[in-house]
Amino acid sequence: MTKQECIEQILGGHRRTPNERGEAFASANIALCKYWGKRNEELNLPVTSSLSISLGPLGTQTTLSQIDASSDEIMLNGKSIPSSDVFAKRLTAFLDVFRRSSHQRFYIDTTNTIPTAAGLASSASGFAALVLALDRLMNWGLDQRHLSILARIGSGSASRSIYNGFVQWDRGSRNDGMDSVAERLDATWPTLRIATVFVSVTAKSIDSRSAMRRTCKTSRLYESWPSKVAEDLVKINEAIRNQDFNQLGQTSESNALSMHATMISTSPPILYWLPKSVEHMHQVWALRAEGLPLFFTMDAGPNLKLLFEAQNEDAVRAAFPSSNVIAPFLSTS
Amino acid sequence: MTKQECIEQILGGHRRTPNERGEAFASANIALCKYWGKRNEELNLPVTSSLSISLGPLGTQTTLSQIDASSDEIMLNGKSIPSSDVFAKRLTAFLDVFRRSSHQRFYIDTTNTIPTAAGLASSASGFAALVLALDRLMNWGLDQRHLSILARIGSGSASRSIYNGFVQWDRGSRNDGMDSVAERLDATWPTLRIATVFVSVTAKSIDSRSAMRRTCKTSRLYESWPSKVAEDLVKINEAIRNQDFNQLGQTSESNALSMHATMISTSPPILYWLPKSVEHMHQVWALRAEGLPLFFTMDAGPNLKLLFEAQNEDAVRAAFPSSNVIAPFLSTS
Secondary structure, X not given: OOHXXXXXXXXXXXXXXXXXXXXXXXXXXXXXXXXXXXXXXXXXXXXXXXXXEEEEEEEEEEEEEEEOOOOOEXXXXXEEEOOOOXXXXXXXXXXXXXXXXXXXXXXXXXEEOOOHHXXXXXXXXXXXXXXXXXXXXXXXXXXXXXXXXXXXXXOHHHHOOOOOOEXXXXXXXXXXXXXXXXXXXXXXXXXXXXXXXXXXXXXXXXXXXXXXXXXXXXXXXXXXXXXXXXXXXXXXXXXXXXXXXXXXXXXXXHHHHHHHHHHHOOOOOOOOOOHHHHHHHHHHHHHHHOOOOOEEEOOOXXXXXXXXXXXXXXXXXXXXXXXXXXOHHHHOO | OOHHHHHHHHHHHHOOOOOOEEEEEEEEEEEEEOOOOEEEOOOOEEOOOEEEEEEEEEEEEEEEEEXXXXXXXXXXXXXXXXXXXXXXXXXXXXXXXXXXXXXXXEEEEEEEOOOHHHOOOOHHHHHHHHHHHHHHHHOOOOOHHHHXXXXXXXXXXXXXXXXXXXXXXXXXXOOOOOOOOEEXXXXXXXXXXXXXXXXXXXXXXXXXXXXXXXXXXXXXXXXXXXXXXXXXXXXXHHHHHHOOHHHHHHHHHHHHHHHHHHHHOOOOOOOOOOHHHHHHHHHHHHHHHOOOOOEEEOOOOOOEEEEEEHHHHHHHHHHOOOOEEEOOOOOOO
């Protein structure tokens, strides 16, 4: 099934008169159990399920309206972006499949509330906010599951950014991906803290889409990744249910390291870690050996995201003075 | 089968009057396809086969004689070692199974010709030299296959240090390990060079025996390791046969990285890399991207071993001024 057919299937009965404008915010998310590898590249269908935590006020705010113009007008963080820009191209290509006529053009004003120095990806919250804003502009009135599917077609992890809190994206098994949908877990954890430790903003040597593809194709160790994820998802769900922080931290860290391990074993190898990343990893382990319940996770990049609880915030800030601390559940309440 | 029974089976028909002394040298070796994981801890039977290159003059020189004393006397690099020392204990325990009577005592003078700053392990050449010296002292007259088995019982990778050049240690399938033996490949590669890049001599946070054990027990990704090794062994043998340096380097590097990847995915994680290791890895990749055919391998530690050919020695020395260059085939000819 093509992207177009899939979207048609969702929007079929939802064509209504559009509104003047649509506005929405979506939180960024950090996966505790990673999404790594696609079974279908066109629809962003994943090899495995994944589980994330949303980052409350850190995310993307997007406003959409229809304009009478020959091309879309895109504002990013208050600045106009030329249509030749990579970001603009990706946005325009995604919007193409939603236009009611080939002449329909949009004004898109999108602002990331994620500090660059946090080293967090904005594509998940970006596509989620865009889909939510589209739903309001176009007056579709879709439910969250369908919004999650549309966001997923924009960017896999955006399927999770439709929701707040802990979110699990089930891989599903259908070829059309209609069951590859994220859902919010009925759980909260007010004392949970995340801190981003910034290592580098330099453009990555390889984008994560290509890294995923190379891992699936050339990493022998990737064959064991699905069973690792299955095991970790059970443990993370259990940890959330029992508010067992050690189990949550240990499993999340192990899952992230295993994802990086699958990349390290690709040909040619992919290593997102920089010397400073490894220094921070050893620092976390040393602090843990001294008794501080501190863990980390890492996405496809060199930055660390620390996991800890509120009572240890001072100790973590002292050890990592330049980190940005996020309280995911306080800020979304 | 116990260690004792296994050794008895080999030595049964070889009891002769001992000589005055036995002396032997064995080269250290670097695995291009790694030995990682045991299927039998007592006999050091490996999960997979492995393949190494010996390091010519870098290794261990050992002299043995019988003495009339209440305990063994051990000299290491010209210095007497107390019997309470870890090294002495391991040596004495290994010798125990070879004593002709419970009163037989040895004088052991062992010297490593491996500079500490090379960051190379000496247990492989150490146990190989000890077994070769025992064979001469005890007048056993064993063939190399049996010497390889005895060395393996001392330390797995010592099975390969009985030989020079390229050596393959077949995992075997028997429970008594009588087919888990190393053999020399009929091949030479005079232009091959290895350079050790020293990162740290600090005692490792976890010894490789324990690291292997934890990997086998807790790393999900380790499940794919045997099929990775099977594939790499074919490629490395082919590369040696065709003197295809790129294939040799690429496969060796990928194999080493995959071994580290299996450790990175253990619980708790094992990361031998230090910030400096990662800096050197990126440096190798940057040089390769510029066209220099340079690869690396790493054992269970933070140091890199570079692989290249003679014509690029100047370029490698310029990039890694503190490295020690070894010409494995020139020095053993």
